[in-house]
Amino acid sequence: MMACGATLQLLAGCQGQLSTLHPAGPAAATIAEIWWIMLAGSVAILALVMGLLTAALLRRPDSPGEPERAGLWLWTLGLAFPLIVLAALTVYGLKIGERLLPREGPDVVTVTAEARQWAWSFGYADAPDLATEDILHIPAGRPVDVRITSLDVVHSFWVPRLAGKLDALPGHVNILRIEAPVPGTYAGQSAEFSGPGYLGHVFTVQAHDPAAWDQFLAEGAP
Numbered sequence: 001m002m003a004c005g006a007t008l009q010l011l012a013g014c015q016g017q018l019s020t021l022h023p024a025g026p027a028a029a030t031i032a033e034i035w036w037i038m039l040a041g042s043v044a045i046l047a048l049v050m051g052l053l054t055a056a057l058l059r060r061p062d063s064p065g066e067p068e069r070a071g072l073w074l075w076t077l078g079l080a081f082p083l084i085v086l087a088a089l090t091v092y093g094l095k096i097g098e099r100l101l102p103r104e105g106p107d108v109v110t111v112t113a114e115a116r117q118w119a120w121s122f123g124y125a126d127a128p129d130l131a132t133e134d135i136l137h138i139p140a141g142r143p144v145d146v147r148i149t150s151l152d153v154v155h156s157f158w159v160p161r162l163a164g165k166l167d168a169l170p171g172h173v174n175i176l177r178i179e180a181p182v183p184g185t186y187a188g189q190s191a192e193f194s195g196p197g198y199l200g201h202v203f204t205v206q207a208h209d210p211a212a213w214d215q216f217l218a219e220g221a222p
């Protein structure tokens, strides 16, 4: 495993624990897919614009038919092209956004995440007496709804390899759907500047197989 700086994590080859391009769950995979599609689209449009710019710089000023062609350029690339691209992106974005919503289901597990300067407390709907600090236990292969809140200032719950980030707000509960298909450990980071200690405002998500999850609910963390 490679150690990654924040910038390096944007590169495809970097398999960082905090890399959104190294997804380990369905929500993170969806977000990575959007990222790659946006990158490919941006590169294609940049190439088109650079090509047109080059053509404009190379054209002869006295070439015939100039005014008619100018109108055609305006209506096609100036108006039709951005409208089509933006409409397609809107439809795609709505479809993808729908996939990320925390829908109800028989398999859904609910946990709570309470942020404060600078620690995280986690609770479990299936074992109300259980609480853990800075490590969130979840069952692998099941959708988990994290009910996120804060005791002091605004923090942000972010496990880049499992899902997008969601703010932890005092006096309010935000719900984020995460899922880890396979057992393992996933790094989490508060992604909101919340004071001088925020860099160390980290936590871990541990995904268990069914037997280990049942044991955790019965006996707590070993």
Ligand SMILES: [Cu+2]
Pocket (backbone or CB within 6 Å): 115, 118, 154, 155, 156, 190, 191, 192, 193, 194, 198, 201
């Ligand atoms: Cu924080």
